[in-house]
Amino acid sequence: MTTVNGVGIGQGVAQGPVARMAEPLPAPSDAPSTIGADQERERAHEAVAAVARELEDRGARAGGAAQEVLEAQAMMAEDPSLADEVDARLAAGKTAERAVHEAFATFRDTLAEMGGYLGERAADLDDVAQRIIARLQGVAAPGVPAPGHPFILVARDLAPADTALLDLDQVLALVTSDGGPTSHTAILAREKGIVAVVGAAGAVALADGQTVIVDAATGTVVADPTAADLADAAERARAHAAAASAPITPGALADGTPVPLLANLGKPGDAQAARALGAEGVGLFRTEFLFLSADEAPTVAAQRAEYERLLAGFAGTKVVVRLLDAGADKPLSFLNDSEEENPALGVRGLRALRAHENILRDQLTALAEADAATRERGEGADLWVMAPMVATVEETRYFTALAREHGIRTVGVMVEIPAAALLADRVLAVTDFASIGTNDLTQYTMAADRVLGPVAGFQDPWHPAVLRLVADVGAAGRSLGKPVGICGEAAADPLLALVLVGLGATTLSMAPAALADVRAMLRAHTLDDAKRAAEASLSATDAATARAAAAVASSSPTPA
Incomplete structure (x- = not known):
């Protein structure tokens, strides 16, 4: 019996046989094309479009945070700059497979160096490239195995497209050798309630078919456990399931000290599911969904409609809204799309909003109007509004005064x-x-x-x-x-x-x-x-x- 240590996600425990994720496809041959640039370009463009549509379809079926990630991947696949890079290599005599491999690798390295939000997208770009190359080669894209029985999925890491549509009747738990508690795998595991241990470097030694116990509470993966270990794990899994299905009560400590438990949400439509799981309000509503896919800042009216949906969905509870957290690390043509050597330390969050105060004022106006409208209809929530990436007392004073000027009653900042x-x-x-x-x-x-x-x-x-x-x-x-x-x-x-x-x-x-x-x-x-x-x-x-x-x-x- 051996134990592999990592970071557990949640408190669940699961057991079963290992099924390993297939290794990535090898780099395509660099032999020159034998069919000519025009035919290679047609092949490449068809494969890119097909993969983009597949990612969008997966996202539509998955919903939630997975949909946002997959739609972003689809946009990556069809990025005009990437298409130009691919076409340039095709014109030089490369095959479609090799042109995609080289162009995407170049972009991947650039994103990784930039860090921040764009750095997070580097691994996603690898996944997109693998899917396009697999389509060009007429083979299955590397992905989740299907051994025909329930299994523990072991991988170096998982791409969003893989985690989005996991069959939870078959995947008993996730184990990754890479990543950490804030990786996509960890975030999606929490969202789906999947037992997971991430960052378990020793997991690379686990073999297909090997029986393991995945204990998220302790952050361990036990390989070749004894019968007594398996029985104990099964009992803890039953106890955990019973606790999860217990009647929902307000968050509180054993001595009665209240600790409200709130939800992190990215869209108003997520409200019903969050309340069903016991959310007593919203502690973080991310407003980026209104902005990141737009060519221009949304109007006050468009924003107000979405905020009204959110507040009505959590009527009678506290709702904390974070203003747009974007900037050079999440380029927006109407906010700040200039290049920065280190965007994580650049013009983002409140810094970007302050530089474009009209966008900040519009967002505050829309929130105040939505608050007033829902209260008038008797379906209001207790709206709190906060600014992201605040560093100084002066910034705090500036934002608080501006928010109050626009009629926001409870104002705060992100630390x-x-x-x-x-x-x-x-x-x-x-x-x-x-x-x-x-x-x-x-x-x-x-x-x-x-x-x-x-x-x-x-x-x-x-x-x-x-x-x-x-x-x-x-x-x-x-x-x-x-x-x-x-x-x-x-x-x-x-x-x-x-x-x-x-x-x-x-x-x-x-x-x-x-x-x-x-x-x-x-x-x-x-x-x-x-x-x-x-x-x-x-x-x-x-x-x-x-x-x-x-x-x-x-x-x-x-x-x-």
Whole structure:
């Protein structure tokens, strides 16, 4: 029996035989074309269009976050600049397969170097290229295996197109050797409620057919377990399923301390499903869906209609809306499409909105009008609005004043930059609330790109340096009587959620599928337990020991 360690997603446990993802197709031959550039161009254009339509179809069937990712991949496939690169190579005598391989590889390397949002798309581009080349070669695209029985899927990482339509009757759990807690695989696993362990480097040694236990709660994959291990895992899986199906109650600790559990959403249409899973409101509504596929900024009327749908869907609850988080790392022709050497540190978030204040004012106007309209109809929510990527007290003061000028009643900022966390007492003194985005806060604290494989080990919100910044914000909130929410992926980790409450978080927001596990974890612990686990984590020297210390501290009885 051997154990492989990684990062668990959720609290589930599963067992079964391994089925490995096929390796990528080899690079096509560089032999010159034998049919001529015109025929090769026709082949290439047909394959690109077919793959784009397939990705869109998969997205339409999958819905949710997967649809957004797959539609973005389809747009990548038909990017005019990529088409020009392919055509140039075809004109030089390359085959369609080789031209696609080279052109996409060039773009992939460029995106990877840029980092930020575009850097995250580099692996997606590889997947698109593989699908186009497979179509040109008349072979099946590398993807999820189909052994004919339920299995544990093991891969280096999964492309969005693969995770979007996983057959959950067949895929018992996911194990990846690459990636981390903020990878697409992790995010989609949370959204779908799939048992998963990511970043398990030792998983490359697992063999097809080998029996394993995947334990997300401990972040382990046990290979060749004993009969007793299998029986214990089966019992824990039953207990977890029972807890997940238990009646939904408001988020609270065992001593009655309320901790509202909210949902991270990307579209108004996701509201019904989130409420069905127990979301008590919205802790992060991403407004990018209105902007990223547009050639010009949406009108106030168009925005207002979508915001009204959202507020009506969560009538009577708190809804926290994040303004457009875009800029050079998510180029928009009407906002900022200039090139930057390091867009993650460039003009993004509030910086970009401030440079184009008309877009910022329109968004605030639309939100205020939607709030007033839904309240007048008796279906209003408690609207809170926050600015992304705020670094300074001056930026906080500017945004808060502007939002109030437009009629927004509750105004706050995202704490994603260490500077804002370190000055949290002064930031919160001039606004109503703070919401900590742990994904970017970890990235900037550890100087580690969220999707760059070689530094994935640094991208862990359990690191004591990150937790100390969260503690600073929590302390400022308590001192000033201001709410401090968590809306990054960290809140979906049940044990870390408990620690975050101990550090001062007053609400937790996450993918709706994670709500049940987090609710159960909080119900089993008191505020003293949470504070003790938080103190243990802060005293650690690295992420792994912080997690282990919290696990020990939270399992110990509260001292009399």
